[in-house]
Amino acid sequence: MDASYTPKDRNLIDRYLREKLVPLLRIAFWLMVLILLMPSGREQQNNVYSIASATMRDLGRFCERNPATCQHGEAALHSFVDKAKVGGETVFNFIKKRVSARYTDYQSDAAAEWHSSSAVNRETGLPSDRSWIRKSRHTLTNQDLQPQWMAPLSGADA
Numbered sequence: 061m062d063a064s065y066t067p068k069d070r071n072l073i074d075r076y077l078r079e080k081l082v083p084l085l086r087i088a089f090w091l092m093v094l095i096l097l098m099p100s101g102r103e104q105q106n107n108v109y110s111i112a113s114a115t116m117r118d119l120g121r122f123c124e125r126n127p128a129t130c131q132h133g134e135a136a137l138h139s140f141v142d143k144a145k146v147g148g149e150t151v152f153n154f155i156k157k158r159v160s161a162r163y164t165d166y167q168s169d170a171a172a173e174w175h176s177s178s179a180v181n182r183e184t185g186l187p188s189d190r191s192w193i194r195k196s197r198h199t200l201t202n203q204d205l206q207p208q209w210m211a212p213l214s215g216a217d218a
Contacts, residue, residue, distance in 0.1 A: 099105040123130035 099108045
């Protein structure tokens with residue numbers, strides 16, 4: 061048996077490694093890191109919780125210790141929110157114009173077809189020759205008319 065690989069075999073192996081094995085290795089790596097960071101005993105768990113709660117208390121008092129930094133952060137956050145609002149409004153208006161333009165085109169085409177089809181009855185607003193009714197009838201194909209599913213026949217009917 062020859063152990064040499066052809067270029068095609070090497071490409072298949074490389075593709076397999078890229079698509080299947082590398083993601084599994086990444087998942088295994090991050091699971092290992094997570095397991096290593098988890099506390100193993102009750103005492104370690106208590107230490108982790110006390111350190112985490114002390115960190116949160118410290119972060120809660122950050123603005124008391126650094127008011128200038130918090131003011132700059134607040135100003136940056138307000139600027140970001142304002143930019144996001146303007147960007148959102150711009151995108152909304154762009155989409156609204158595109159959709160309304162298409163809808164207006166559709167309405168004007170439908171109205172032109174409606175008025176050009178025949179004379180319109182002034183009382184009802186409908187074409188007097190009722191051609192609009194005929195256009196909407198008999199539009200189903202034979203495949204559309206076939207039932208999608210039928211219940212199985214019961215014992216006496218079978």
